[in-house]
Amino acid sequence: MSDYFFLIVGWLHAMAAVAWLGGSIFYWLVLRPAIRSRLIPEPVTRFAGSEFNQLVTLSMWILVITGGVLMFNRLSGPSASLPYGATLGLKILLSAWMFFLVAGRRSKRRTQFPQGPFRRAVNALGHINMTIVLGAIVFLLSDTLRMLVERQLGNN
Numbered sequence: 001m002s003d004y005f006f007l008i009v010g011w012l013h014a015m016a017a018v019a020w021l022g023g024s025i026f027y028w029l030v031l032r033p034a035i036r037s038r039l040i041p042e043p044v045t046r047f048a049g050s051e052f053n054q055l056v057t058l059s060m061w062i063l064v065i066t067g068g069v070l071m072f073n074r075l076s077g078p079s080a081s082l083p084y085g086a087t088l089g090l091k092i093l094l095s096a097w098m099f100f101l102v103a104g105r106r107s108k109r110r111t112q113f114p115q116g117p118f119r120r121a122v123n124a125l126g127h128i129n130m131t132i133v134l135g136a137i138v139f140l141l142s143d144t145l146r147m148l149v150e151r152q153l154g155n156n
């Protein structure tokens with residue numbers, strides 16, 4: 001039973017991670033060039049931006065909740081080790097940075113003077129580049145965690 005529970009939790013975690021990072025890559029490589037060259041009408045840009053914001057918010061909540069469950073499961077099991085804890089600590093730090101980038105952008109948007117929808121969309125996309133870099137490193141650290149688990153279990 002608990003195996004299936006953690007399977008679902010891990011699956012939700014991975015889906016949220018893929019949605020956030022994949023969405024950001026799509027925004028950066030496909031939508032942003034199209035917006036900049038004014039190929040896309042403003043209402044579509046605004047709609048895509050607000051829908052993507054909702055996706056990011058949902059993904060962040062899912063990542064924090066499921067990440068917490070996965071972390072306590074790993075740290076209380078036989079796969080816990082110092083390298084695992086250190087790698088996880090680094091991963092949490094970089095994840096927090098990603099969350100702050102999103103939160104910072106939103107609070108800045110609330111306090112700024114009114115801008116046109118086009119300017120707002122371009123600003124919103126500015127930080128995504130950093131999210132992609134951090135997200136790619138977080139993915140690598142997640143794969144490292146898995147490798148450390150397999151190594152630790154192999155040693156036992």
Ligand code: HEM
Binds near residue numbers: 011018
């Ligand atoms: C509070 C933040 C987070 C915590 C506490 C957390 C924790 C964890 C833990 C404990 C695992 C299991 C690793 C293992 O032992 O196999 C994991 C897996 C993973 N995490 Fe996170 N994570 C967080 C945020 C993120 C973020 C922001 C991303 C990417 C954007 C991410 C992507 C992944 C991926 C891709 C996996 C592998 C999933 C799988 O193969 O099933 N995590 N995470």
